[in-house]
Amino acid sequence: MPGLQLRNIRKAFKGTEVLAGVDLDVAPREFIAFLGPSGSGKSTLLRIVAGLETSDEGEVILDDRRIDTLPPGDRGVAMVFQHYALYPHMTVRENMAFGLKNARVPRAEIDGLVTDAARTLEIEELLDRKPAQMSGGQRQRVAIGRAIVKKPRLFLLDEPLSNLDAALRLRTRVELAQLRQRVDAGVIMVTHDQAEAMTLADRIVVFNDRRIQQVAPPMEIYSRPANSFVARFVGSPAMTIIPARLADGGAFASVLLGNGTRLDTQVPTDGLPGSGAVEIGMRPEGVRVCGQGQGTTDAEVQLVERLGERSLVYARLDDGAAITAEDAGTTSAKVGDRVGLSIDGAAAHLFGPDGTGYHRAAA
Amino acid sequence: MTSAERRWQGLLFVAPFLLLYLLILIYPLLRGLWLSLYQVDLFGGGTFVGLANYARLAADPVFGQSLINTFLVTLMIVPLLTVVALALALALNRATRSAAILRGVFFSSAVLSVTIVTLIWRFILAPDAGLLGELWTALGREPLPFLSAPNLVLPALAMTTIWWSVGFPMLLFLAGLQQIPQDMYEAAALDRASKWTTFWRVTLPSLRRTTILVVMLQTAAQLQIFGQSQLLTAGGPSGASRTAVLFLFETAFGRWELGYASAAAEILFLIILAVTLTQYMLTGRVRAGEDGR
Numbered sequence: 001m002p003g004l005q006l007r008n009i010r011k012a013f014k015g016t017e018v019l020a021g022v023d024l025d026v027a028p029r030e031f032i033a034f035l036g037p038s039g040s041g042k043s044t045l046l047r048i049v050a051g052l053e054t055s056d057e058g059e060v061i062l063d064d065r066r067i068d069t070l071p072p073g074d075r076g077v078a079m080v081f082q083h084y085a086l087y088p089h090m091t092v093r094e095n096m097a098f099g100l101k102n103a104r105v106p107r108a109e110i111d112g113l114v115t116d117a118a119r120t121l122e123i124e125e126l127l128d129r130k131p132a133q134m135s136g137g138q139r140q141r142v143a144i145g146r147a148i149v150k151k152p153r154l155f156l157l158d159e160p161l162s163n164l165d166a167a168l169r170l171r172t173r174v175e176l177a178q179l180r181q182r183v184d185a186g187v188i189m190v191t192h193d194q195a196e197a198m199t200l201a202d203r204i205v206v207f208n209d210r211r212i213q214q215v216a217p218p219m220e221i222y223s224r225p226a227n228s229f230v231a232r233f234v235g236s237p238a239m240t241i242i243p244a245r246l247a248d249g250g251a252f253a254s255v256l257l258g259n260g261t262r263l264d265t266q267v268p269t270d271g272l273p274g275s276g277a278v279e280i281g282m283r284p285e286g287v288r289v290c291g292q293g294q295g296t297t298d299a300e301v302q303l304v305e306r307l308g309e310r311s312l313v314y315a316r317l318d319d320g321a322a323i324t325a326e327d328a329g330t331t332s333a334k335v336g337d338r339v340g341l342s343i344d345g346a347a348a349h350l351f352g353p354d355g356t357g358y359h360r361a362a363a
Numbered sequence: 364m365t366s367a368e369r370r371w372q373g374l375l376f377v378a379p380f381l382l383l384y385l386l387i388l389i390y391p392l393l394r395g396l397w398l399s400l401y402q403v404d405l406f407g408g409g410t411f412v413g414l415a416n417y418a419r420l421a422a423d424p425v426f427g428q429s430l431i432n433t434f435l436v437t438l439m440i441v442p443l444l445t446v447v448a449l450a451l452a453l454a455l456n457r458a459t460r461s462a463a464i465l466r467g468v469f470f471s472s473a474v475l476s477v478t479i480v481t482l483i484w485r486f487i488l489a490p491d492a493g494l495l496g497e498l499w500t501a502l503g504r505e506p507l508p509f510l511s512a513p514n515l516v517l518p519a520l521a522m523t524t525i526w527w528s529v530g531f532p533m534l535l536f537l538a539g540l541q542q543i544p545q546d547m548y549e550a551a552a553l554d555r556a557s558k559w560t561t562f563w564r565v566t567l568p569s570l571r572r573t574t575i576l577v578v579m580l581q582t583a584a585q586l587q588i589f590g591q592s593q594l595l596t597a598g599g600p601s602g603a604s605r606t607a608v609l610f611l612f613e614t615a616f617g618r619w620e621l622g623y624a625s626a627a628a629e630i631l632f633l634i635i636l637a638v639t640l641t642q643y644m645l646t647g648r649v650r651a652g653e654d655g656r
Contacts, residue, residue: 051553052549052553072552073556074555077553078553079550081549085546087551087564087568089571099555103555146554
């Protein structure tokens with residue numbers, strides 16, 4: 001089977017487990033983002049694929065070849081490091097040629113590959129400079145160029161944009177997206193920036209606590225989070241998740257919030273856990289601010305964030321539950337106001353006692 | 364507070380160091396220069412003789428031989444010492460307990476006084492009962508008379524000195540090695556670099572500044588080699604291991620010719636200055652750019 005397969009990867013550092021049996025299939029030419037908080041094991045997994053760490057257990061298979069027993073250079077992967085890791089005493093050209101030289105590629109061929117990659121990345125005029133004579137963005141390109149010339153079957157990017165300033169990060173993100181169209185290889189990118197993951201990846205792998213929490217395309221991660229961790233981690237601002245009780249209902253679940261408000265969701269009753277205690281999750285765009293008494297429930301405004309085209313209103317229900325709502329950019333809501341909240345029950349998510357997510361039936 | 368006051372206050376902070384510096388470095392330097400123009404002994408006043416001391420030095424074969432010996436022994440010590448220190452640093456640059464212990468062991472010789480060092484090495488080098496002599500005999504060979512053969516005595520001095528001085532350069536190299544970011548080695552591993560290639564293309568270029576520092580410090584230090592030569596062989600046999608500083612010492616405190624000795628000291632000072640400056644210029648073109656990655 002072409003592509004990358006990870007089978008039951010386990011890893012512990014000095015008795016502390018960091019990966020507890022991870023399985024993952026990556027299709028050829030697929031762009032995968034490893035997303036998760038620090039210490040969730042995502043970087044370790046990338047380094048295991050690269051061969052910079054060895055797994056305690058499990059197999060790494062790339063294009064039908066088991067590679068976890070091979071040295072890093074023989075695996076057919078190329079890596080872009082977070083801090084670039086360029087060789088400071090070599091010129092850009094030498095940096096890019098180093099791996100090819102070590103692989104005994106003929107000189108003429110090396111020159112051609114380096115020139116091509118430099119043209120693609122628009123760094124031709126930098127070829128004779130040394131890393132210290134370049135800006136962070138330029139070094140980043142060289143690091144990418146050094147990976148491209150090797151024509152790997154898989155690119156591994158370790159937080160590639162985290163060292164760039166905000167403007168450059170956006171531009172490089174676009175360029176990465178264009179670049180991946182041109183290379184005939186898969187990409188795995190480690191990031192803790194969900195915007196990067198959402199915009200670049202075909203599928204996102206969400207890590208937390210030594211395990212993969214969910215593997216899915218970006219919009220599915222956003223709209224159908226597998227559990228409450230994914231729901232909270234993806235989306236900015238985070239999804240509001242508050243305790244609720246299941247109420248009697250028909251085919252779709254209805255819940256009672258802590259202050260007694262009843263919400264009718266579109267989550268099918270079938271398969272919901274039996275006990276009545278659940279959590280309900282609402283994205284801010286599913287909760288609108290309206291006049292007092294006109295919405296689903298009333299709340300008191302705690303904080304207003306004006307973002308320009310819209311405002312975020314952080315409010316508190318009578319029972320103290322915090323809830324984030326959206327309003328127009330011209331909102332008149334002020335701290336301390338009592339407002340109504342119109343909650344779109346159809347957009348709400350339910351989470352069982354173990355955190356498992358339940359969503360409206362797929363369209 | 365006016366800026367003038369602030370300047371004076373700043374000066375007060377550095378005053379203790381400055382005074383000490385003037386007293387124990389600048390004053391003796393000038394005093395030596397002054398002495399070198401006089402014929403003066405340890406007890407009496409002197410007579411001004413101009414450059415006569417320098418003219419005498421130029422014609423003194425003993426001084427000439429001592430300079431040659433000094434250069435030879437420096438040439439034997441510095442390259443080998445640098446390589447040995449680097450090799451030790453490479454071998455001991457790991458976080459294991461045994462490496463930590465061995466780092467201490469190899470550094471320990473540096474804290475010994477030259478008296479102890481030469482005492483130890485006398486036991487090693489002595490042909491009749493020394494360690495090397497015994498070894499040679501065990502191998503069925505005639506023991507080498509390290510301290511009495513004119514062509515073996517400088518290598519013997521060099522060996523002793525390397526053993527004594529290897530600790531500090533080793534520490535400098537260890538510090539240099541730890542400055543090299545780990546991800547550069549990881550990049551090299553992904554670039555299929557062999558261990559050998561990694562050493563030549565990643566490690567060694569990254570240690571360029573450290574190597575220059577070690578060579579410059581050691582050259583300046585070994586051109587002043589003294590204690591080993593005085594205590595191990597007293598400059599013998601027949602001046603074959605007399606170094607420049609030993610010549611100074613003998614002239615000043617053996618023959619009481621302070622002016623003559625000072626002139627020799629000035630010459631040695633100029634030589635060391637010239638060598639160091641040349642090294643600095645030759646290597647000073649380390650492009651400022653090589654810090655970044």
